[in-house]
């Protein structure tokens with residue numbers, strides 16, 4: 001189970017903190033048997049979500065962010081919900097602010113020191129058929145449920161955006177130790193990063209990798225991590241699915257056999 005997994009960043013003793021993370025300890029590439037055509041169909045079915053993101057960005061409305069002239073927007077996929085219902089489900093500790101627009105709400109909350117911006121469309125087109133198929137294929141390949149209502153979102157990063165390094169298994173809003181990422185818009189300058197935080201708060205980036213498009217990537221988020229869109233002008237968009245390891249198997253998953 002998730003609680004028994006080893007942490008590659010856990011020091012053997014306080015005197016010997018790790019100075020490296022092996023990719024195999026935190027990442028898997030997953031073969032779900034999809035072709036480029038399948039990924040293109042998925043992208044087409046997700047197009048309405050992109051329209052909302054682009055409309056919000058074009059509106060000139062403020063995008064709260066800890067990085068000047070940059071930012072991130074998350075958009076849940078699946079069933080329509082209201083900000084009140086979304087955050088009520090998380091209990092009393094969940095504080096948020098919101099702005100209402102004709103087609104969506106934009107909420108801001110603080111699971112970590114930086115603001116997290118979520119765009120909630122008022123009327124959703126339902127779960128795209130290809131996304132259901134992808135979730136089933138991922139669930140089958142991993143042996144744990146993947147995605148589902150509340151566990152599927154799009155993550156848009158403006159150029160220059162990066163989170164502070166964090167973990168997700170231990171915070172009120174997430175409680176997820178492993179995620180699936182499917183890059184929809186990306187450039188080689190967009191990186192996934194694992195590392196550690198010094199006692200002083202200083203971050204050490206120990207391992208970086210680019211998650212390529214038209215592929216399914218499995219990443220550990222119970223190890224300190226961040227993402228970085230290092231491109232000067234292009235955004236990055238990933239489809240992100242939670243892996244519900246409490247209801248199935250957990251890390252480590254077998255490594256993919258290269259043919």
Ligand SMILES: O=C(O)CCC(=O)C(=O)O
Nearest residue numbers: 155163168221226227238
């Ligand atoms: O890729 C993203 O947009 C978010 C990744 C991340 O930091 C997370 O899943 O915790």
